[in-house]
Every structure is written in structure tokens, then in C-alpha cells.
Amino acid sequence: MKYIDYSWDFRQADTKTFTHCYHNYPAMMIPQVAERILTKYGADSHLLFDPYCGTGTSLVEANLKGINAIGTDLNPLARLIAKTKTAKISLQVLDLYLRDFNDYSFSLIFELQRASVVVPEIKNIDFWFDKAVQEKLAMIKTFINKIEDEHISNFFKIAFSETVRESSFTRNSEFKLFRMTAEKMQKFNPDVFNLMQSKLARNHRGLKAFLEQKQEASSQVYDFNTINEVRYIKNESIDIVVTSPPYGDSRTTVAYGQFSRLANEWLDVENANQVDNNLMGGKRVKEVCNFHSLALREHLEKIGNADEKRAKEVSSFYYDYQKSIENVARTIKSGGYACYVVGNRKVKGEVLPTDEITKDFFENQGFSHIETIIRNIPNKRMPSKNSPTNVTGIKDETMNNEYIVIMRKE
Numbered sequence: 001m002k003y004i005d006y007s008w009d010f011r012q013a014d015t016k017t018f019t020h021c022y023h024n025y026p027a028m029m030i031p032q033v034a035e036r037i038l039t040k041y042g043a044d045s046h047l048l049f050d051p052y053c054g055t056g057t058s059l060v061e062a063n064l065k066g067i068n069a070i071g072t073d074l075n076p077l078a079r080l081i082a083k084t085k086t087a088k089i090s091l092q093v094l095d096l097y098l099r100d101f102n103d104y105s106f107s108l109i110f111e112l113q114r115a116s117v118v119v120p121e122i123k124n125i126d127f128w129f130d131k132a133v134q135e136k137l138a139m140i141k142t143f144i145n146k147i148e149d150e151h152i153s154n155f156f157k158i159a160f161s162e163t164v165r166e167s168s169f170t171r172n173s174e175f176k177l178f179r180m181t182a183e184k185m186q187k188f189n190p191d192v193f194n195l196m197q198s199k200l201a202r203n204h205r206g207l208k209a210f211l212e213q214k215q216e217a218s219s220q221v222y223d224f225n226t227i228n229e230v231r232y233i234k235n236e237s238i239d240i241v242v243t244s245p246p247y248g249d250s251r252t253t254v255a256y257g258q259f260s261r262l263a264n265e266w267l268d269v270e271n272a273n274q275v276d277n278n279l280m281g282g283k284r285v286k287e288v289c290n291f292h293s294l295a296l297r298e299h300l301e302k303i304g305n306a307d308e309k310r311a312k313e314v315s316s317f318y319y320d321y322q323k324s325i326e327n328v329a330r331t332i333k334s335g336g337y338a339c340y341v342v343g344n345r346k347v348k349g350e351v352l353p354t355d356e357i358t359k360d361f362f363e364n365q366g367f368s369h370i371e372t373i374i375r376n377i378p379n380k381r382m383p384s385k386n387s388p389t390n391v392t393g394i395k396d397e398t399m400n401n402e403y404i405v406i407m408r409k410e
């Protein structure tokens with residue numbers, strides 16, 4: 001069954017409740033979708049797995065319902081955010097550090113204290129940051145480096161990461177790294193300490209709400225490449241998978257690595273600029289793929305007729321996707337659910353039906369299709385009227401819609 005359900009749009013919903021308020025990230029899942037999936041299919045679940053956990057939206061929702069969770073992601077910044085969003089941080093201890101930081105920034109702002117700052121060696125640092133901003137960021141980094149408690153340190157790091165981005169010359173409206181115009185740069189004068197303080201205060205409110213509501217449950221976040229490493233998760237151990245995989249390779253869709261690069265570099269993540277190459281579709285597949293999806297094979301043929309190189313790129317992504325689904329499928333218990341929130345993007349005028357492809361790949365692993373719910377993504381362009389599809393009510397299958405594909409293991 002495949003149907004549109006506007007009640008899944010959550011048009012007016014506050015998507016920044018609890019620790020969901022922590023840090024912006026491209027293509028985040030909205031918590032309401034994860035929550036509703038869990039209410040509908042996760043009532044008896046004890047363990048959730050999100051193989052593309054990003055910032056951990058589904059892990060937070062699982063923990064709020066008393067379900068333990070495992071998340072994996074290749075992007076270090078995403079893992080840091082996911083870990084921090086689900087960490088049991090002592091508010092008492094945190095408050096002491098926040099007070100310390102307040103005193104520290106006060107004395108630096110009013111120059112009561114001279115900090116010996118070492119600005120880290122970051123490629124093109126002067127291209128992305130004003131000199132005065134670099135120094136202030138280095139001062140905050142010095143403070144963070146002295147924090148011994150890992151959870152508290154992470155709490156500061158993710159506020160710092162947003163501060164890095166917002167005080168850089170990047171255009172904040174874009175996820176890719178683009179520098180603002182020369183005119184804007186001239187006028188740009190970010191209040192670095194104030195930015196950091198406001199992120200910390202907002203995140204503190206989110207944490208407090210999360211700790212008040214959270215049941216006895218925890219999350220583990222791992223650095224696994226889901227294309228080949230979920231074997232470390234025990235076979236048949238997972239009750240429910242709730243995830244939103246990338247729409248396509250990072251180069252032509254969302255550049256997660258690029259989005260995170262400046263923060264990753266300030267946080268000393270090694271090979272920060274390599275992240276995108278390792279994500280799904282990042283490496284070109286040379287061999288001919290035997291896809292377990294007729295829909296995919298047909299679309300690839302059409303794209304190949306128009307542009308062979310492009311067909312190979314698309315094929316590389318789905319090659320990784322198929323492998324990752326084989327891995328994920330193994331971890332799910334018999335009777336357990338795979339809930340994939342996917343988008344159907346257009347390549348060379350062809351809409352790639354990732355929802356159907358996901359269904360085909362899981363069916364090949366012994367799952368049956370329960371339903372696919374189509375939701376509008378609010379705040380995006382409305383569908384255009386001139387591209388009818390085979391689904392009643394939908395005018396144009398573009399990225400204005402998301403498909404929630406529910407599969408059950410036999």
C-alpha cells in the first residue's frame with residue numbers, strides 16, 4: 001500500500017524540542033516522523049538501529065520512549081552531535097563549567113586576562129575567517145581543550161562547531177562551502193563569544209527537557225561504514241531500524257563532509273576534507289552491478305542512453321545502497337521492522353524511485369512491504385502541476401516529498 005497522508009507533514013510542529021535543538025545539519029529527519037514511526041511500529045521494541053544516524057534524531061526519540069539505540073555514521077561531526085544529544089550529562093556539573101566559561105569570556109572580552117592563543121593550522125584559514133575571529137575561536141578552543149569530562153567537553157564542542165560556522169565567511173543559507181560576497185564580508189562583524197554563549201544556553205534548555213523526559217535507555221554511536229561494517233552489530237539483534245539514508249552521492253546531492261569541514265578542522269578531526277569521498281556513492285564502481293530491482297535497472301538504462309558517465313555515478317550510489325541494505329537486513333530480528341525515510345531525486349529528467357528501489361532491495365532480503373507513506377516536506381516549493389505520476393493526488397514527484405517505506409522481516 002502506498003498513499004499520501006498529509007497528517008505526516010507536521011506543518012506547524014516545533015522540530016527543535018529536547019536535544020533536537022542542538023545543531024543544524026543537512027537533510028535532518030524531523031523528530032515527529034521518527035516519533036510517529038516508533039509509536040506505530042516500535043511499541044514492543046527494545047533496540048533501535050539507525051545506520052545513517054546523522055545527528056541522531058531517531059536515537060533521541062528512541063531514548064525518550066525507553067528504547068535503547070545504536071547509531072552509525074561516517075561523518076565525525078554528525079557522530080559528535082548524535083552522541084552529545086543522547087548523553088546523560090549531569091546538569092550540576094555542566095552548570096559549574098558554564099559558570100567558568102562565563103567568567104573566562106568576561107575576563108577576555110574586558111581584557112582582564114591575556115590569553116596566549118595558538119590559532120590552529122587550518123588550510124585557507126584567512127579565506128574563511130577574519131583574523132580577530134580566528135583569535136577568539138582559538139581562545140574558546142583553549143578553554144574546551146582543558147575540559148576533562150568527555151560529555152561536558154562534547155557539549156561545548158558542538159556549541160563551538162556552530163559558532164565556528166556562524167562566525168566564518170561562509171554563506172549560512174548554503175550547506176556547501178561558499179564564501180559570502182566581498183560587500184557582505186566588509187560589514188560582517190560576528191560577536192564570537194556571544195554566539196557561543198547563546199548556543200550553550202539554548203542547548204542547556206534542550207538538555208534539561210531531554211533529561212526530564214528520558215526513560216531508562218541509552219544510545220551508542222559508532223564510526224561504521226554501513227556499506228561494509230555493520231557486521232559488528234549482532235545478527236538478528238535489532239527490533240526496529242528507523243533511518244533516513246542520503247538521497248544520492250555527496251558530490252551531486254548533499255555534501256555532508258563539506259558542510260562539516262570547517263568545524264571538523266577546528267575540532268582537530270583528521271582527514272576532515274576526505275569525508276565526502278567515503279560516503280555512499282563517493283567511490284566510482286567499475287564492475288557491472290547486478291541490481292535486485294527492475295525499476296532501478298530500467299531507469300539506469302534510460303539515464304545511460306542520455307549520459308553514460310552519469311549512469312555510472314548513479315549506479316555507484318545504488319551499488320553501495322544495495323550492499324548496505326544487505327548488511328542492515330541481517331541485523332534485524334525476524335518480525336522486526338525496517339523503516340526508511342527516502343527522497344526520490346531526478347537525474348537527467350528521470351525520477352529515480354528510491355522508495356520502490358528500497359522496497360525491492362529489502363524484498364530480496366526476505367522482507368515484506370507493509371506500507372509506503374508519502375509526506376510533503378513543508379517549507380519547500382510546492383509541487384508543480386505539469387508532471388503527473390502514477391500516484392493519485394501527486395502532481396510532481398520531486399524532492400518536495402518524502403517516502404516512508406515500512407518493511408517487515410518474515
Ligand SMILES: C[S@@+](CC[C@H](N)C(=O)[O-])C[C@H]1O[C@@H](n2cnc3c(N)ncnc32)[C@H](O)[C@@H]1O
Pocket residue numbers: 025026027028029030051052053054055056057058072073074075078224225226227243244245246247256278279280
Ligand atoms: C540524511 S542524513 C541523516 C540525517 C539524520 N537522520 C538526522 O536527523 O540528522 C544521511 C547521513 O548518512 C551518512 N552516510 C552516508 N554514507 C554513509 C555510509 N556509507 N556509512 C555511514 N554513514 C553514511 C552521512 O554522513 C549523513 O550523516
